[in-house]
Amino acid sequence: METNGESQDDSKEPVASLAEVQDAIQALSDPDHRRLMKAARLFFPFHPALSELYEPKDLLSKTTLAALSGERKWPKSRVDIAKFLVEAMRSIAWNDARKLKDGTQPRFVSEQDLQVADEEGGRPSNPLEVLAEKVPSVEDEMLEKEHQAIGQANLALLRAQLADDADVIKILDLYLKGFSKRDIRRRLGMTEGQFWSTDRRLNRRVEQILKSLQDNET
């Protein structure tokens, strides 16, 4: 049911009413649209399988609809509408990618893809038998370790690529230590302009690495 006043979610945190969500979404500016779309595109290198389901603009649309309908609740006192939508997109992307991995998310599969060859590469086996195979938890753990190892490798790759830019490395190191952007800027004694310009260079490199990883996976 639609509410006009302030409401609360299960965690007792005040959340915006549906009317407030609608007003805030309709008041988003062109720069907001650009930033939201840029963020939507960013989730795909992290979850390449999502491309099987939809495009970045669909993710933004799906998230906006979830906010409008109240399926995703906006804690308006904690974050602004843009940050809320970005975090909701991140969560939806993560959920959909997990469902794809678990096989609980419907995906488009061609008949040809269903023809799974046996170990000798011979006649195709029954696809249902393949689907029925459950990944053992030990394997899950190994995959998790492998994922972490890939993360470390990505970090090493990033460091190597940033070696020629001392300021960028300094920001990255402090960020990985858990400092906020504001604290990093103060610690490094940079002006606003210097900081954001350096941070832009860092993020461009990070984005490049993520993109190359996605290209390698597809």
Next chain:
Amino acid sequence: MKPNRKKIIDELLLDQILEFILEAPEDEFLQFVADSGEDPVQLGREGRDAIAAAVKRYGKTKLHGARQQHDELKERIAKLRRDIPAGYEDKKALFTTLVKKAQMSGHKVSYQNRLKDSASEDLDVVIAELLVLLKNDRDR
């Protein structure tokens, strides 16, 4: 602030870029978009269209819901009307019964005197109102 050791590197890097996207000054953000080889105009248009599509879809869903609610209400009224007898005397008898029932349920019903010599159609309206009132009580 202490680093979140459980958070894997990819997630931290994602946090880092998202923070930049949301908080960087407009000129730095636009430069970032340009460095990525993306067209900021197209990016903005795509974002605006995606949001507009969601707003439109939400509007349709709401409209559909409102129509459904209206149809249900119409059907409910029609059903209640079917329960109203055709004869004037029968209507008055039903009206009296319903008023008593409503009063026993704690409602203050005050239109008995006004409807003493009322037309049959007027009785239909108040009987329907009373039926709705009593049905709502039952549904509660």
